[in-house]
Amino acid sequence: MSEFAYFPRPQTALTAPRPEAFLGAVSPLWGYYMAAAAGGVAYWWMTRWTRPENLEAFFQPAARATGAALTVVADNTASLAAARAPLEAGESMQQAAQTVSETASAAEALLEPVLPEIPVGGEAAPISPLLEVAPTPAAGKEGRSRLRPPASDPDTV
Known part of the structure; x- marks a missing residue:
């Protein structure tokens, strides 16, 4: 017997909490859940930030x-300089109009977003190289299973 067996145990009015007390919004277990969720989010961001990117x-x-x-x-600077010069004939007026229309079409082309031709990264999950090497099942009779149901008589094969 240990030497602590002879000491009286304190009698308290408080009892141990029942399991029903840990259910609901006031549960102290939510802290553990939040810590696990924060760890999961931190791990997810760590794997995204440590991937090599081009x-x-x-x-x-x-x-x-x-x-x-x-x-x-x-081009705009050149067209402004051309517009400031006095216009002598109808040809120079047509050239100025053509320069302004070319500049406007180039400016409109800049308003359209420039998107990369291929995905740069982060658009899709990585694909395993084993999927590219794996043979595809053949269609038709070759692709069917060669298993047959068991015979009713065990001697018949």
């Missing part, structure tokens, strides 16, 4: 759009 391919459409915008600005 950032040059991601930012290439933006660089192309910036280059196109600079070209349009240079």
